[in-house]
Amino acid sequence: MSEQKPASRNELMVVAAARALKGKRVCFVGVGLPNIAVNLAKRTVAPQMELVYEAGVFGASPARLPLSIGDPTIVTGSTATVSMHDLFGLYLQGGRIDVGFLGGAQIDKYGNLNTTVIGDYTAPKTRLPGSGGACEIAINAKEIMVIMRQSTRSFVQKLDFRTSPGHLGGAAASATLRQEQGWGGNGPSVVVTDLAVYGFNSDGEMELRSIHPGATLDEVKASIGWELRVPTNVPETPAPTAEELRLIREELDPTGAYV
Amino acid sequence: MRDAIAAHVHDGDTVAIEGFTHCISFAAGHEIIRQKRRNLTLARMTPDLVYDQMVAAGCAKKLIFSWLGNPGVGSLHAIRRRTEPAALAAGETLLEVEEYSHHGMVGRYVAGAHRLPFYPLRSYSESDLPNVNPLIRQVESPYGDGKIWAVPPLNPDVAIIHAQRADEEGNVQMWGLLGCQKEAAFAAKRVIAVVEEIVSTSVVRADPNRTIIPGLIVDAVVHEPYGAHPSYAQGGYDRDNAFYREWDAISRDAAATDAWLKEWVYDLPDRAAYVAKFGAAYFKNLTPTSAPSGAVDYGDYR
Numbered sequence: 429m430s431e432q433k434p435a436s437r438n439e440l441m442v443v444a445a446a447r448a449l450k451g452k453r454v455c456f457v458g459v460g461l462p463n464i465a466v467n468l469a470k471r472t473v474a475p476q477m478e479l480v481y482e483a484g485v486f487g488a489s490p491a492r493l494p495l496s497i498g499d500p501t502i503v504t505g506s507t508a509t510v511s512m513h514d515l516f517g518l519y520l521q522g523g524r525i526d527v528g529f530l531g532g533a534q535i536d537k538y539g540n541l542n543t544t545v546i547g548d549y550t551a552p553k554t555r556l557p558g559s560g561g562a563c564e565i566a567i568n569a570k571e572i573m574v575i576m577r578q579s580t581r582s583f584v585q586k587l588d589f590r591t592s593p594g595h596l597g598g599a600a601a602s603a604t605l606r607q608e609q610g611w612g613g614n615g616p617s618v619v620v621t622d623l624a625v626y627g628f629n630s631d632g633e634m635e636l637r638s639i640h641p642g643a644t645l646d647e648v649k650a651s652i653g654w655e656l657r658v659p660t661n662v663p664e665t666p667a668p669t670a671e672e673l674r675l676i677r678e679e680l681d682p683t684g685a686y687v
Numbered sequence: 688m689r690d691a692i693a694a695h696v697h698d699g700d701t702v703a704i705e706g707f708t709h710c711i712s713f714a715a716g717h718e719i720i721r722q723k724r725r726n727l728t729l730a731r732m733t734p735d736l737v738y739d740q741m742v743a744a745g746c747a748k749k750l751i752f753s754w755l756g757n758p759g760v761g762s763l764h765a766i767r768r769r770t771e772p773a774a775l776a777a778g779e780t781l782l783e784v785e786e787y788s789h790h791g792m793v794g795r796y797v798a799g800a801h802r803l804p805f806y807p808l809r810s811y812s813e814s815d816l817p818n819v820n821p822l823i824r825q826v827e828s829p830y831g832d833g834k835i836w837a838v839p840p841l842n843p844d845v846a847i848i849h850a851q852r853a854d855e856e857g858n859v860q861m862w863g864l865l866g867c868q869k870e871a872a873f874a875a876k877r878v879i880a881v882v883e884e885i886v887s888t889s890v891v892r893a894d895p896n897r898t899i900i901p902g903l904i905v906d907a908v909v910h911e912p913y914g915a916h917p918s919y920a921q922g923g924y925d926r927d928n929a930f931y932r933e934w935d936a937i938s939r940d941a942a943a944t945d946a947w948l949k950e951w952v953y954d955l956p957d958r959a960a961y962v963a964k965f966g967a968a969y970f971k972n973l974t975p976t977s978a979p980s981g982a983v984d985y986g987d988y989r
Binding site for chain 2: 459460482483484485494495496497498499500503504505509510511512513516517520521544549550551552553554555556557558559560561562563564567568589590591592593596605608609610611612
């Protein structure tokens with residue numbers, strides 16, 4: 429086997445996200461990077477995982493990497509192809525989804541997400557796609573994982589618009605409200621970026637868990653718009669294996685369209 | 688198609704061309720552009736390229752949607768030019784927008800189809816969406832277990848549904864991603880069904896589980912091979928992802944967008960001419976190899 433190029437930051441992000449799915453059973457997949465992470469997890473740490481696509485597929489086994497969320501490859505060979513009413517009602521709101529993947533243009537320290545607008549809603553600077561299924565995934569999936577590149581533009585003190593709730597203004601209030609209103613999910617548990625992996629502490633606030641090989645703590649802090657909580661000992665994210673990189677480069681994203 | 692649009696789509700109508708990534712009737716969208724319909728309220732979960740093109744052509748005054756993007760590629764630039772004040776061209780006005788989440792949009796069609804005053808769902812708690820869309824409201828559960836969110840029924844004047852096949856009576860059969868074709872059609876006052884193939888009624892009746900809507904609710908059946916391109920028809924032709932990427936570049940520029948509309952919509956009489964212009968080889972490249980389902984046995988009970 430020829431010598432492999434070192435992992436890029438996008439590859440580090442995808443591998444870290446895939447590993448966070450170890451042992452998970454039912455995962456609601458998004459397009460782009462989450463799609464690659466989930467398909468990598470299924471080939472490595474979570475072979476039993478059922479892939480659910482919002483377009484109406486449970487138990488997908490895509491033979492190629494879908495560009496869109498509704499690619500025909502997610503249908504052929506799937507366990508079930510259903511209407512979107514069934515998918516959002518029976519599968520998602522009905523509580524059958526263990527992990528939902530979300531991303532966004534902005535995230536705050538409590539894992540609340542904005543995918544709607546930058547600037548004022550009625551006169552936006554940038555009109556973003558909006559919720560799609562995100563706001564109901566945030567509420568109904570048992571656990572939320574976030575995958576997105578970090579910068580001070582995206583990791584912000586205050587969202588311009590809250591499309592999808594995370595731990596709201598803190599864990600205690602969030603847990604009470606989730607309980608009272610009968611939300612199915614517990615909110616975000618992991619955030620994976622191109623620099624680091626984060627969890628959430630008992631206050632519901634994002635906390636650094638590991639820094640990717642090649643990234644520094646200063647770099648991580650400089651690309652976050654709030655005072656980041658940093659525990660005393662922050663390990664390095666374990667480097668991708670040769671097999672993980674091979675799967676990404678040869679099977680999942682051979683043209684390098686995403687990673 | 689010309690007759691169906693002329694008869695059933697009028698200026699000022701609320702139009703739902705549905706199909707989630709799959710089976711989007713671009714052929715109908717283009718015919719609406721050619722017939723210069725104006726002041727339409729365009730409803731779709733994902734406006735996709737079809738509404739970007741219709742907005743660019745000046746057909747729309749309002750969008751009702753849940754996800755506004757070019758799937759897998761990025762933004763819908765023609766729509767952004769009509770939703771971002773800084774990008775608005777002189778003499779243009781901002782589009783009205785009314786947005787939901789996917790479950791909310793599906794729920795609106797379901798409530799419309801079921802003749803119910805609202806559809807209850809758990810989405811929207813602690814989201815800013817209800818703050819900007821006053822039609823998303825909370826109701827008290829009559830069974831004393833708290834509040835639930837509600838969205839109003841959506842009853843389009845016309846729903847346009849693409850599918851693989853129908854018989855001449857308009858009994859429509861579809862496989863692959865079903866989106867909310869059935870719900871949108873049952874909610875609509877008028878229904879245009881556009882299909883890849885017209886089959887005999889005996890073909891439909893041999894596999895009744897595959898029927899998504901009956902001819903009972905269909906006002907016009909249009910036979911339009913490749914009528915969903917650059918969207919796709921499962922088993923027939925692939926999604927033209929290359930075109931979705933090309934549209935990103937075309938639609939960033941208003942003049943290029945207009946030139947595309949002239950070449951591929953206004954200057955062509957119909958879908959057959961569009962298909963011929965691409966050429967048979969182009970569509971051959973989009974044709975998948977076969978993966979047939981196993982047949983089931985319904986039994987003969989006479």
